[in-house]
Amino acid sequence: MSAGTAVPTRLRPRVEQSLSARLARSAAATGGGCHLRTDQVAGWLAERARAHRFRVERVPLDGLDGWSFAPGTGDLRHHTGRFFSVVGLAVTVGEGPVPEWRQPIIHQPEVGILGILAKEFDGVLHFLVQAKMEPGNRNLLQISPTVQATRSNYQRVHQGSGVAYLEHFTDRSSGRILSDSLQSEHGAWFYRKVNRNMLVETEADVPVAPDYCWLTLGQIGELLRLDNVVNMDARTVISCFPVAEPGTGALRSDTELLSWFTAERARHEVEARTIPLADVDGWERDAHGLARPDGRYFRVTGVAVEAGSREVTGWSQPLIEPCDTGVAAFLYRVVDGVPHLLVNAKMEAGFLDRVELAPTVQATPRNWQHLPRERRPAFLDTVLAAAEEGRVRYEAVHSEEGGRFLNAEIRYMFVEADDTVAPLDPGPGYQWATPDQLSALSSHGHYLNVQARTLLSCVNAGAVRL
Amino acid sequence: MSAGTAVPTRLRPRVEQSLSARLARSAAATGGGCHLRTDQVAGWLAERARAHRFRVERVPLDGLDGWSFAPGTGDLRHHTGRFFSVVGLAVTVGEGPVPEWRQPIIHQPEVGILGILAKEFDGVLHFLVQAKMEPGNRNLLQISPTVQATRSNYQRVHQGSGVAYLEHFTDRSSGRILSDSLQSEHGAWFYRKVNRNMLVETEADVPVAPDYCWLTLGQIGELLRLDNVVNMDARTVISCFPVAEPGTGALRSDTELLSWFTAERARHEVEARTIPLADVDGWERDAHGLARPDGRYFRVTGVAVEAGSREVTGWSQPLIEPCDTGVAAFLYRVVDGVPHLLVNAKMEAGFLDRVELAPTVQATPRNWQHLPRERRPAFLDTVLAAAEEGRVRYEAVHSEEGGRFLNAEIRYMFVEADDTVAPLDPGPGYQWATPDQLSALSSHGHYLNVQARTLLSCVNAGAVRL
Secondary structure, three states: OOOOOOOHHHOEOOOOOOHHHHHHHHHHOOOEOOOOEHHHHHHHHHHHHHHOOEEEEEEOHHHOOOEEEOOOOOOEEEOOOOOOEEEEEEEEEOOOOOOEEEEEEEEOOOOEEEEEEEEEEOOEEEEEEEEEEOOOOOOOEEEEOOEEEOHHHHOOOOOOOOOOOOHHHHOHHHOEEEEEEEEEOOOOOEEOOEEEEEEEEOOOOOOOOOOEEEEEHHHHHHHHOOOOOEOHHHHHHHHOOOOOOOOOOEOOOHHHHHHHHHHHHHHOOEEEEEEOHHHOOOOEEEOOEEEOOOOOOEEEEEEEEEEOOOOOOEEEEEEEEEOOOEEEEEEEEEEOOEEEEEEEEEEOOOOOOOEEEEOOEEEOHHHHOOOOHHHOOOOHHHHHOOOOOOOEEEEEEEEOOOOOEOOOEEEEEEEEOOOOOOOOOOOOOEEEEOHHHHHHHOOOOOOEOHHHHHHHHHHHOOOOOO | OOOOOOOHHHOEOOOOOHHHHHHHHHHHOOOEOOOOEHHHHHHHHHHHHHHOOEEEEEEOHHHOOOEEEOOOOOOEEEOOOOOOEEEEEEEEEOOOOOOEEEEEEEEOOOOEEEEEEEEEEOOEEEEEEEEEEOOOOOOOEEEEOOEEEOHHHHOOOOOOOOOOOOHHHHOHHHOEEEEEEEEEOOOOOEEOOEEEEEEEEOOOOOOOOOOEEEEEHHHHHHHHOOOOOEOHHHHHHHHOOOOOOOOOOEOOOHHHHHHHHHHHHHHOOEEEEEEOHHHOOOOEEEOOEEEOOOOOOEEEEEEEEEEOOOOOOEEEEEEEEEOOOEEEEEEEEEEOOEEEEEEEEEEOOOOOOOEEEEOOEEEOHHHHOOOOHHHOOOOHHHHHOOOOOOOEEEEEEEEOOOOOEOOOEEEEEEEEOOOOOOOOOOOOOEEEEOHHHHHHHOOOOOOEOHHHHHHHHHHHOOOOOO
16 A cells, blocks of 8 residues: 555554563562662762752741742742742632632643653663752652753753753653653642653663662662652652553453543533632731641741752742641552552642542541541541551651642551442442553553552552552 | 452453454444445435424524623623633744734533444444534534533533433443543634543443434444534544554554653643633624634624424524634555554644644645745645645545534545655654554543544544555
8 A cells, every 4th residue: 555565664562562571670679779779878868968068948938039929919929930930729619528719829830851761780670860959858858850850940040050861851862761741740739730750761871970879660669668768759750650561450441440530520510710829818928928827738938948969059939838747548459369449539629630540548637627527538537547457558758849848748558448448339439440550541641640649659669569 | 468369250351352343343334234224324314304493593693592792701601601601712822823812712611421322233333323403514414423412401401301312321330331531622612622422332222213323333434435424523432432453563652652742742832711702802793793804713603593303492502603614634654554644733722731633734724825835734735735646545524513613614634645745754743653543542531632533533434444
């Protein structure tokens, strides 16, 4: 029918079959890799922390250098109009305990790059991670992706130095892309924010800068068992690693799972629109920032940063500070030998498309204390009681995006459940899915929310065995 | 690790392997099925047309019963607040020939159901289609899905009769869902509209009402070669039929294709927000509706309908009437025996997520006449010259959604290309993908736009052989 059948090499397989096995081999490589042993990472992080000057200081919102409340709207903006702004959001939902509300929210329409560079050493994939300071992290320095750059960063709005290793993610000829998708961030705090999550494999020689090191996926899994070591950006990129084996069966076929999700998305009526921050009633400015008098949800606060390892040496910025530590937990059951996670189709006001798949429980318990038990999130009590009952298979506290959130910590858990707690035919809003099914969805955007992705990264890296 | 390994039947395959073969068998069944021969369909449609009273009359916008321009905003709304409204849209884009504009647009946040019911007769899948009148179709009556219902329809806002066969799509116990996804509609005329596209197979006895008949996929393919017989809603549901065989190779792996699309989506900066219709400058109201003095793009116009086969017996409504017939064409090449389509990552202002995959050419030539050749859409001249050069493999005029658009016709084409016209390394914004790759993406929303889906439906139903 056409010329060209003489050169059959122009076609390639649609899916690289060996990739999941190569990732599994890297996940099995614990203890040490080509660079550092896992037990040396803490020392390396401490050394990197000493090598830099890091100081974060709270400042009032009206003392933020370069930031101000815009006349009229009251929106909190940088004088350049870049980076991000804090605006208002008006939300109306068709169901749920709170039918409408207004809140401050971060607006940052640009798409950033979160990229991890991979390379085989001695036949095992290693991943280049960075010891990176973020002002919102309680311990400041955590392990981050190779590249973690807003468009402002990499277009040099900061006037700082260039972003190291960026060329591996922007120049398509320099490596092989193993995954690349736009993934949402926190819908409660960000208005329709997405970042590009990339995994790129190279065969080139890669010089390792002082703040960087190569780790196997298994080593990252070991570090994911510790509190506050692997940052959110690294976790979300790892959650998108193409680890899934398509062969295994599941309680629900892929079509049934998608159909259930389609129905959940279709039935939610959500209207969320940005409004002037000045029009957000019920929030008040005080010396510490912008918050609700009842102390619930979060406050908008400010910090001044002095740093030696960032693109610029000092800056001020607003941060969102949640009122308390959150909980994000998957209930799981092993059905006929195959682990299944109980996912929740969850509405978050800042999502682009109404609902995404969240962990079984995702809540800040303190925000729900004032409500009677029957109006609190389903399964929350089960998860909070799981430790006493010996059902917790994984538990660690991780920080959310330290560049936008202050001390935003979530206790991530996998909790084993049985038929009395979580029947195989769960109620509306919930469904069972295998990690492989979630992994397949993670190659597309707007399916898995960022908390579900953190938990999936723990599965991918072998931090938890279900 | 858990109880339950004694009942292995609880797991099922994630993908039903035989489904694509069953659909292929139905696509191969041309000429006749269990009900009508294909050559009897025209007579059946004519008979159904005679059985009903259909009358559509143009009326001025201020003469639409139940509709009015809202004080202040000027938005065109129904007095109940339901159905849909015509509002304004303000658009700013980072690139392209027109960096910003305002336009009227249809706003209809509810999610409708487009559903086709399938059933095997003599081992061949048949699909229950309806002879349905839509006021915007030039020939009024076309073949539509089993169910085509807005939420207003099926929640009985019309106060009319119930929607036939709806229970097959809303009651999950009554059949088996073969595909179910939220798909976008025209981003130039609709603000973030999606409908739920469903294919459900039943084994139950299904009484066939007078306006309905069972056709094989191959029969629908034969009808898709004719102008204005298969309506847009049927085409989009058929485009999502799970026909793909995962085995075949492609010029780009699935990951490469997704990565290219991710980059295209990330690089487009689009801001589109609804504004009062009264704030849309450059559009003027006259006796025929709301339009631009230069006659470009479309007009908002009105019709009064008398009908006997709809849920209600008469109504008035606004419709969008494009200024001229459009063109939507895929250039294709057979590479090493495998056909590839040249897809375009296209921005449309009404899309939820900036860009979707569109045909190689999607344009209304008349809108571009005033621009110099180099600013006209790429490949447009190639497609318009294809007939003379004997490169056209498929050509038919189809109507777009006749419930919202008046005489909105597009000439759909497949045009064979070679290396001189369309090299295998196409320029920015374009990429080669196999129909199987597009079919895999059609199980998710917001990848394929509605024009690309019409062309894919022609492949799925065998209306074109590439």
